[in-house]
Amino acid sequence: MQIRPAKHTDRKEILEICSEVWEGHDYVPRVLDRWLEDAKGQLWVVEMGGKVVAFGRHSLLGPGEAWLEGARVKKEYRGKGIASNLLDHFLDLARKEKVQSLRYATHISNVASLKMAQNRQAKEAGIFHLMEKEVDTTYQLPFEPERVEYSNEAYESLKKSLYIRKSKGFFSYQWKFRLLTPNTLKSFLQEGQLYQYGRGYLLLYPATPEHPYLYISAVSGTQKDIESLLLWTFNQGQKRKATSIFAKIPPEKSFIELFYRLNFQTWEKDGKPDIILFQFIPV
Numbered sequence: 001m002q003i004r005p006a007k008h009t010d011r012k013e014i015l016e017i018c019s020e021v022w023e024g025h026d027y028v029p030r031v032l033d034r035w036l037e038d039a040k041g042q043l044w045v046v047e048m049g050g051k052v053v054a055f056g057r058h059s060l061l062g063p064g065e066a067w068l069e070g071a072r073v074k075k076e077y078r079g080k081g082i083a084s085n086l087l088d089h090f091l092d093l094a095r096k097e098k099v100q101s102l103r104y105a106t107h108i109s110n111v112a113s114l115k116m117a118q119n120r121q122a123k124e125a126g127i128f129h130l131m132e133k134e135v136d137t138t139y140q141l142p143f144e145p146e147r148v149e150y151s152n153e154a155y156e157s158l159k160k161s162l163y164i165r166k167s168k169g170f171f172s173y174q175w176k177f178r179l180l181t182p183n184t185l186k187s188f189l190q191e192g193q194l195y196q197y198g199r200g201y202l203l204l205y206p207a208t209p210e211h212p213y214l215y216i217s218a219v220s221g222t223q224k225d226i227e228s229l230l231l232w233t234f235n236q237g238q239k240r241k242a243t244s245i246f247a248k249i250p251p252e253k254s255f256i257e258l259f260y261r262l263n264f265q266t267w268e269k270d271g272k273p274d275i276i277l278f279q280f281i282p283v
């Protein structure tokens with residue numbers, strides 16, 4: 001088994017592996033060209049007998065802050081320890097790069113991903129409810145929150161918010177989670193957006209052609225500010241070419257009730273939190 005950085009010539013084999021995942025609804029084909037062009041070479045493949053049988057991506061979201069995503073193993077090679085080997089390789093890489101934390105998030109139904117984390121004593125850094133709502137083209141609000149730049153006031157408002165406190169300090173976008181600090185917020189705002197309404201703030205991650213969804217990353221303010229900001233996102237989805245709005249909300253009753261009331265839905269029928277964020281400290 002050889003683990004090496006991916007090359008453009010691996011593209012066809014990688015796409016073949018993706019076609020076997022989630023009935024062909026994998027997002028990796030949409031991001032693959034960008035991942036392959038990444039000058040830092042963060043996409044890795046596992047080769048066996050001259051064939052690419054697995055891959056995964058290890059990237060730095062910020063200094064000392066590594067993120068793992070897109071692990072895929074070819075169907076007939078699953079259950080043979082290949083993803084575990086790839087994870088150990090990423091942990092070695094993180095140790096060499098003196099990374100302080102390496103994280104990944106997974107759905108509770110993904111037994112292999114849960115086991116790999118638990119077998120390596122990863123810490124459960126957070127647990128969240130994945131909430132989704134289709135964009136609502138009819139919804140109109142008589143106000144526009146103001147789009148604002150980074151400020152200490154915005155940071156403090158978010159940092160002290162119930163949403164962030166109950167999320168154990170994390171905010172999320174796409175499948176990623178980051179600890180909220182002044183630096184991670186500034187770095188998020190290179191692509192993400194910050195809105196103010198009343199005394200509240202909303203962190204929003206826009207839809208892209210690769211991920212046509214709008215992500216609610218965090219929200220602060222009074223109950224009324226929060227509700228207004230969330231309502232405003234509904235018809236923003238349409239303007240921003242998103243098909244759905246997603247949020248990974250903390251396990252806090254008031255948020256769960258509010259999101260349900262606003263017609264968000266969970267993937268899990270029983271309403272249990274379903275996304276686990278794992279954290280490894282590579283020492």
Ligand SMILES: CC(C)(COP(=O)(O)OP(=O)(O)OC[C@H]1O[C@@H](n2cnc3c(N)ncnc32)[C@H](O)[C@@H]1OP(=O)(O)O)[C@@H](O)C(=O)NCCC(=O)NCCS
Pocket residue numbers: 021070071072073074077078079080081082083084085105106107110111112113115116119
């Ligand atoms: C998730 C995935 C990457 C795991 O790859 P893999 O090479 O099969 O994983 P491993 O063989 O290293 O198994 C890891 C652990 O899970 C266990 N495991 C693997 N598949 C399992 C299954 N279907 N049910 C129960 N346990 C399973 C293994 O026994 C191992 O535990 P152990 O070390 O205690 O024996 C692979 O199943 C896959 O590509 N799935 C589709 C895409 C996906 O879900 N990616 C992850 C997104 S977070």
